[in-house]
Amino acid sequence: METLKSNIQNNKQLYMLVIIFLALFILMSILSPSKFLTSNNISSMMFQMSELGVLAIGMSIVILTGGINLALSHSSMLAAIIGTLVMQAMVSAGMNPLLTILAGIIVIIAVSLILGAINGFFIAYVGVLPILVTLGTRSVFEGIGLNITKGSALSGYPPEFNFIGNGVFLGIPFPFLIYVAVIIVSTLLIQRTAWGMSVYMIGGNVKATELSGINTKKVLMGVYIICGILCGIAGVIMASRYSSARTDYGSSYVMQAVTAAVLGGTDINGGEGTIIGTVIGVAILQVISSGLNILGVNRNFVDIIIGAILIAVLTIRFFSNINER
Amino acid sequence: MRRALMATLAVLLILSMLVACSQTSTSTPPTSEPEQKTPVEETKAPETSDNNGQTGEEGKVWKIAVMPKLIGIPYFNASEVGALKAGEDLGVDVQYVGPTNADATEQVKMIEDLINQGIDALCVAPNDPAALSPVLQKAKDAGIVVLDWDTPANPDDVVYSINQVDQEEFARLYYDKAVEIAGKDDFKYAILTGGLNAANLNNWIDLGLKYAKEKYPKLELVTERIPTDESQQLAYQKTLELLSAYPDLEVILGYSTPTPLGAAMAVREKNLNDKVVVIGSSTPKDSVQYLEDGSLDAGLLWDPSQLGYLTVFAAKEVLEGRELKDGQEVPNVGKVTVNGKVVVMGPPSIWTVDNAKDYDF
Numbered sequence: 001m002e003t004l005k006s007n008i009q010n011n012k013q014l015y016m017l018v019i020i021f022l023a024l025f026i027l028m029s030i031l032s033p034s035k036f037l038t039s040n041n042i043s044s045m046m047f048q049m050s051e052l053g054v055l056a057i058g059m060s061i062v063i064l065t066g067g068i069n070l071a072l073s074h075s076s077m078l079a080a081i082i083g084t085l086v087m088q089a090m091v092s093a094g095m096n097p098l099l100t101i102l103a104g105i106i107v108i109i110a111v112s113l114i115l116g117a118i119n120g121f122f123i124a125y126v127g128v129l130p131i132l133v134t135l136g137t138r139s140v141f142e143g144i145g146l147n148i149t150k151g152s153a154l155s156g157y158p159p160e161f162n163f164i165g166n167g168v169f170l171g172i173p174f175p176f177l178i179y180v181a182v183i184i185v186s187t188l189l190i191q192r193t194a195w196g197m198s199v200y201m202i203g204g205n206v207k208a209t210e211l212s213g214i215n216t217k218k219v220l221m222g223v224y225i226i227c228g229i230l231c232g233i234a235g236v237i238m239a240s241r242y243s244s245a246r247t248d249y250g251s252s253y254v255m256q257a258v259t260a261a262v263l264g265g266t267d268i269n270g271g272e273g274t275i276i277g278t279v280i281g282v283a284i285l286q287v288i289s290s291g292l293n294i295l296g297v298n299r300n301f302v303d304i305i306i307g308a309i310l311i312a313v314l315t316i317r318f319f320s321n322i323n324e325r
Numbered sequence: 326m327r328r329a330l331m332a333t334l335a336v337l338l339i340l341s342m343l344v345a346c347s348q349t350s351t352s353t354p355p356t357s358e359p360e361q362k363t364p365v366e367e368t369k370a371p372e373t374s375d376n377n378g379q380t381g382e383e384g385k386v387w388k389i390a391v392m393p394k395l396i397g398i399p400y401f402n403a404s405e406v407g408a409l410k411a412g413e414d415l416g417v418d419v420q421y422v423g424p425t426n427a428d429a430t431e432q433v434k435m436i437e438d439l440i441n442q443g444i445d446a447l448c449v450a451p452n453d454p455a456a457l458s459p460v461l462q463k464a465k466d467a468g469i470v471v472l473d474w475d476t477p478a479n480p481d482d483v484v485y486s487i488n489q490v491d492q493e494e495f496a497r498l499y500y501d502k503a504v505e506i507a508g509k510d511d512f513k514y515a516i517l518t519g520g521l522n523a524a525n526l527n528n529w530i531d532l533g534l535k536y537a538k539e540k541y542p543k544l545e546l547v548t549e550r551i552p553t554d555e556s557q558q559l560a561y562q563k564t565l566e567l568l569s570a571y572p573d574l575e576v577i578l579g580y581s582t583p584t585p586l587g588a589a590m591a592v593r594e595k596n597l598n599d600k601v602v603v604i605g606s607s608t609p610k611d612s613v614q615y616l617e618d619g620s621l622d623a624g625l626l627w628d629p630s631q632l633g634y635l636t637v638f639a640a641k642e643v644l645e646g647r648e649l650k651d652g653q654e655v656p657n658v659g660k661v662t663v664n665g666k667v668v669v670m671g672p673p674s675i676w677t678v679d680n681a682k683d684y685d686f
Contacts, residue, residue: 032442041441048434151521153455166459242433244455248522252428293438299396299425 013265013317017280020313024284028291035294043173047166049286050175051237052253052260053279054182058230059257060278061190065202065223066270067123067130071138072257073250075115075228076235078141080245083108083235084154087161097158104161108239109232115141116228117221124220145247155244165241175237182233187275189226199223203270260285263310265317284309386418389446389640390439391633392432393423394476398555399608400582400629403686404475407633407657414656415641420444421633427555429453433460440467446640448487450475454524458482470643474636475629476525484643486666487636489627490673492525496532498625498673499604500541503576506602506622511543512575515567516550517560517588517605519581526580533578547571553584560587568595579605585621586611593620609681616678624676630686631658635670 029037055072062069069075087104091097115137122133148154167174190196198219201209210216239245258268264281266273285306292302391408393401405421412419422439424431429452437460439447447469451457454477461471461482471478474487504510518526530550537544551567553560560583567574568591577592579585585605592601598619607624615621635658642649651663662669676684 035442038441041438044437044441048437051430146521151527152524153453155455162459238430241459242430242453242456243459244453246429246453246456246522248428249453249456250428250430252424252426252431289434290438290441293422293435294442296420296422296442299423299435303425 012320014274014277014280016313016316017264017277017284020309021280021284021287024287024291028287028294031291032294036291041290041294043168045286045290046173046176047241048290049282050173050179051234051241051250052256052285053179053282054230054234054237055250055253056257056260056264056278056282057182057186057275058227058234059254060261060264060266060273060275061186061199061223061230062130062227063203063258063261063266063268064190064199064270064273065220066206067220067223068134068258069119069224069227070131070134070254071115071119071141072134072227072231073253074138074141074145074247075112075119075231076238077245077247077249078115078145079108079112079232080235080239080249081145081148081154081247082111084157084239084245085148087158088154088156091156091158097160100158101161104157105236108235109229112232112235113225113228116225116231119228120221120224123224124217142247149246151247153242153244153246157240157243161240162243163240165237165239165243175241178233178237182230183275183279186226186230190275195219195222200271203267203272205271256285259306259310263313386416387446387641387644388418388420388444389448389637389644390420390422390444391474391636392435392439392447392449393421394432394450394452395427396421396423396425398582399611399686403608404629404633404636406686407628407630407635408637409633410630410657411634411637415638417637417641419637423450427452429456432457436460436464440464440469444469446470446472446644448472448474448636448640449478451478452476454478454482470640472636472640472643474632480666483666485639485649485668487632487639488667488669489629489632490671491662491669492528493532493536495625495673496529497536497540498675499529499533499578500537500544502623502625502675503578503602503604504541506604507576510541511545512602513545513547513571513573514576514578515547515571515574517553517563517577517579517584518550519553519555519584521550521552523581529580547574553581553587555581555583557583557587557590560584561590562587564588564591565595568592568597568601574601576602576604579603579607582606582608582611582626585624586615589615589621593618607676608686609676609684610686612676613678613681616676616681624681625673626676627670627673628684628686632670634658635661635668639668 035041059069059072083104086107087100090100090103119133119137122128123130163174165175169177190199198214202216202219206216238249242249260281261278262268263284264277266278288306289302393404408419408421422435424435432452433456440463447464451473458479461478464471471483472485472487473483477486516530518530551563553563564577564587577588579588585603585607588603592598592603602622603620604623606626609624612621612624635655638655639649649663649668653661655661659671
């Protein structure tokens with residue numbers, strides 16, 4: 001009964017988000033029909049939202065447990081930097097480009113997984129608050145990255161590597177295809193498995209979840225590892241899209257990922273939210289950002305508008321929750 | 326369901342209000358003009374026509390986008406003034422747009438959106454040359470003239486690179502000025518920098534260190550360059566720490582505009598105005614109060630509004646099929662030196678207590 005009720009609740013929120021998205025899309029199309037509603041622009045929006053989308057899904061899963069991951073973009077980039085070093089070495093050794101790329105991708109995702117596990121260890125087993133742990137690891141990852149790169153960007157991939165972030169497959173931007181795959185897998189994992197259920201339960205009440213016989217530490221560890229893997233995937237996309245890796249790429253994504261997750265209906269205290277909600281949240285941010293850029297609106301106003309929409313949606317949600325209780 | 330609809334309407338209302346008010350407040354009047362020409366046709370026109378007229382025969386206005394590393398800091402606000410003034414003077418439509426924080430990935434997205442918007446020229450101060458390279462190639466493929474300014478992009482990506490000063494000359498000036506003011510060439514000194522990621526700052530510091538090694542071998546750098554996150558407050562804290570860690574410190578060199586001001590604040594608080602020399606790249610208006618009591622000894626910079634002006638001027642010249650010449654006199658800017666793709670605005674300016682008040686940035 002409870003779940004049924006919260007399901008309806010969630011669906012209602014999703015309807016609202018979809019309507020906001022469509023309304024914004026139509027509004028932007030009316031405001032600049034010859035520029036916004038073009039295949040070029042739709043395609044570049046798909047390119048742009050993929051990397052943020054993957055990171056935002058990672059952030060949502062962490063927020064579902066009541067945590068947060070401030071080291072998000074720095075994990076991606078440290079992993080990408082190490083992966084770049086490996087690829088550079090293999091390129092200069094004259095190895096097969098496809099093999100090099102494959103090795104690079106594996107290294108990036110593996111390193112990012114380990115970085116996620118480091119976060120997870122301190123949060124789940126040592127019991128430090130997620131915001132503190134990830135604030136710390138953020139500086140550590142950045143520091144290590146800076147030491148390796150001396151502040152500049154590393155590049156030198158096999159040319160084929162560019163396809164991952166910049167290529168088009170069957171008319172669809174390739175990073176978007178990766179994003180769709182991530183959406184499907186994480187939705188199944190979080191919303192259709194017993195493990196996913198325990199993620200929600202931890203966000204609702206850790207003590208009660210532990211008493212019900214679930215190993216919450218193990219689940220939390222898993223959550224941060226999955227977030228790490230998603231950071232790695234985003235790292236691969238970004239390294240390819242910008243054909244280089246540098247510590248501060250995507251540093252503005254951390255707060256955007258939180259915004260997208262919360263806008264998409266994820267409760268910042270944990271326990272509530274859906275992957276698809278976050279996906280729509282990302283899409284809304286993208287339409288606003290691209291639409292207003294095309295109109296030539298000052299970026300400061302874009303931030304104000306995004307902030308205003310976030311506050312409006314949260315306020316409405318707050319009042320509608322009170323009314324229904 | 327009804328509530329959801331109401332909510333959506335409310336959000337849309339707020340949004341449309343914000344869009345409306347932001348459009349009136351951006352200072353680029355021609356954007357609201359109904360121009361529906363395709364950008365490709367626009368860019369092809371200049372090569373054949375050699376009109377030097379302001380707006381061209383058909384009343385066509387060049388659309389030039391100028392993108393700083395970020396918006397909302399005094400330095401880039403000043404260059405905006407110059408860029409927009411050039412737009413008015415030269416009869417071109419200048420759009421000054423940039424991200425709200427210095428992130429290369431944000432710049433890439435904004436440039437993609439500008440390409441879709443349809444512009445004739447893009448002048449960009451890249452937060453990272455490598456990251457912007459693919460998107461700048463994309464812009465070139467779309468027929469857009471690409472220049473860099475303030476910070477160099479990859480040379481292959483641009484027609485011209487507009488530099489504020491000769492990099493080497495500027496790097497040397499720090500040391501020459503420090504030796505001059507300190508009155509000796511065997512002092513202990515420290516370097517504060519805006520950030521370890523900033524390529525231009527690193528370049529100046531590296532060139533300066535190399536120069537010091539040859540010219541002033543007795544100078545002693547007490548510790549590695551210290552990052553201050555482009556924050557005056559952090560520069561202030563770091564300087565306080567430096568002053569207590571190295572009581573015999575005599576010179577502080579500050580790179581990036583907030584840094585020397587923070588250092589001067591700390592020197593003033595410790596009453597070391599006469600003992601410690603602070604030199605750095607600061608904007609004159611903010612420097613005045615520190616120059617007056619001697620906590621800051623000299624500000625080294627250029628006029629960013631002139632840089633903005635020159636950038637737009639250069640973009641228009643390229644769009645109309647002209648080349649920039651070495652020694653060319655640019656209105657409101659002065660003589661520029663041109664060496665291949667590299668355009669240098671002129672010698673750096675030095676702010677002292679006497680002249681700093683005359684500037685409005």
